[in-house]
Amino acid sequence: MSSRIFIDTIKEFLKKISGVRWYLIYNIDENKVTIKSPIMSEDKISDLIEISKASKLLIEKTGRVALISSTKEPLVNTIYVKLNGEGVEIEKLESNILLIGIDEKLLNTLSEIFASARRGELIKCNICGKEIHFETYTCPRCGRVVPFIAETCLFCRYDLRYKKCPGHGDVIDYRGRIVKRQYGVILITALISGAILFFTGFVSTIYREYGILLYSLGGLITALLITIGVLSSKPRVL
Ligand SMILES: [Zn+2]
Ligand SMILES: [Zn+2]
Helix, strand or coil: CCHHHHHHHHHHHHHHCCCEEEEEEEECCCCEEEEECCCCCHHHHHHHHHHHHHHHHHHHHHCCCEEECCCCCEEECCEEEEECCEEEEEEEECCEEEEEEECHHHHHHHHHHHHHHHCCCCCECCCCCCECCCCEEECCCCCCEEECCCCECCCCCCECCEEECCCCCCEEECCCCEEECCHHHHHHHHHHHHHHHHHHHHHHHHCHHHHHHHHHHHHHHHHHHHHHHHHHCCCEEC
């Protein structure tokens, strides 16, 4: 992947993600700046360019910049600063310095995404090969847009381990791995429920006065079993 396409992919990704307020990309080789921001003063922009240049030095001179985030996880090659109380993540990707104004909730996931991109490890769907590393996903609970490879929603913690691949449309896990529903469990619970319904139906023809009671008992057990079946047949990584 050429670095031009690469940085365009990242721009598209950052534009969609909830909690990214703005970004500034400083290309070292071309001395060029790209900005996405609703409102940003000239002063702030020139400040940010100065910070980009300083960050380039810091990253290059120290080799491995490990700062400690609020979650105490060391973030290798990620710099996180607060500018006037606003969180800014700083990343170096090839000859680009990225300054991203973010909600702190995004920090660990974004820095992990950039770290593996730097290592050239882009996550792909194991079935169709679609690259999902910079894909996004709308949380069905809170409606915010998060990285596709997030395990849970970064805002409401909703479980996002299993979702449909944007490439081939079937369910995969958040690392692109193949998942399968345990259909056997549904089948077994359905068979047992069928047997119970048949039995209660049969008994109620003998004890007609308990007919309604027996039928509803059978129905209740069936409903319970089917619920258990569906819940325990959740998709799992193969
Ligand atoms: Zn796929
Ligand atoms: Zn959510």
